[in-house]
Amino acid sequence: MARNPKENSRGKGRGKDKAQEADSDLIDKLVGINRVAKVVKGGRRFSFAAMVVVGDGRGRVGFGTGKAREVPEAIRKATDQAKRNMIRVPLREGRTLHHDVKGHFGAGKVILRAAPSGTGIIAGGPMRAVFETMGVQDVVAKSMGTQNPNNMIKATFDALQNSFSPRSIASKRGKKVGEIVARRDSGAAAQAAAKE
Numbered sequence: 001m002a003r004n005p006k007e008n009s010r011g012k013g014r015g016k017d018k019a020q021e022a023d024s025d026l027i028d029k030l031v032g033i034n035r036v037a038k039v040v041k042g043g044r045r046f047s048f049a050a051m052v053v054v055g056d057g058r059g060r061v062g063f064g065t066g067k068a069r070e071v072p073e074a075i076r077k078a079t080d081q082a083k084r085n086m087i088r089v090p091l092r093e094g095r096t097l098h099h100d101v102k103g104h105f106g107a108g109k110v111i112l113r114a115a116p117s118g119t120g121i122i123a124g125g126p127m128r129a130v131f132e133t134m135g136v137q138d139v140v141a142k143s144m145g146t147q148n149p150n151n152m153i154k155a156t157f158d159a160l161q162n163s164f165s166p167r168s169i170a171s172k173r174g175k176k177v178g179e180i181v182a183r184r185d186s187g188a189a190a191q192a193a194a195k196e
Contacts, residue, residue, distance in 0.1 A: 033071060098114065
């Protein structure tokens with residue numbers, strides 16, 4: 001008995017369409033490509049290692065690494081891994097971080113600072129790619145220690161995972177957001193008054 005192909009495809013593939021739509025609005029940036037040589041009996045065997053940062057421009061970002069014999073395949077593997085490892089970072093007014101934060105990984109140490117509107121992204125190399133894909137418009141970042149892109153990006157992600165919004169802190173402490181933000185504003189006002 002022959003089956004009707006329309007009956008068979010009932011409900012199948014709908015999840016894939018949604019996943020493709022979600023992937024289509026992602027921004028990906030290639031951070032670096034390394035050529036890696038493996039010495040074997042007949043000579044050297046070359047492969048390529050790629051590092052990619054992926055973000056949606058609204059606070060979600062992830063990074064991944066991939067290794068393959070060809071560059072496009074390495075980039076594809078890295079992009080797939082980055083999409084699987086995305087994290088959400090709370091942003092203030094959708095443009096900057098809520099507070100200053102430090103991160104480290106291995107010999108890489110980074111400091112990320114919230115910045116006023118109009119500052120732009122002041123960050124170097126791999127860190128800039130993370131902020132651009134994440135959708136941050138104003139931030140000042142400094143990398144101290146290693147210049148290795150892998151360690152810099154991992155240190156940046158360590159810092160971003162330690163970034164919290166006032167709402168999440170207020171819920172943990174059982175207070176209102178206004179109490180925490182008011183303290184922050186009054187502290188800044190007190191410092192300004194002390195300088196005058």
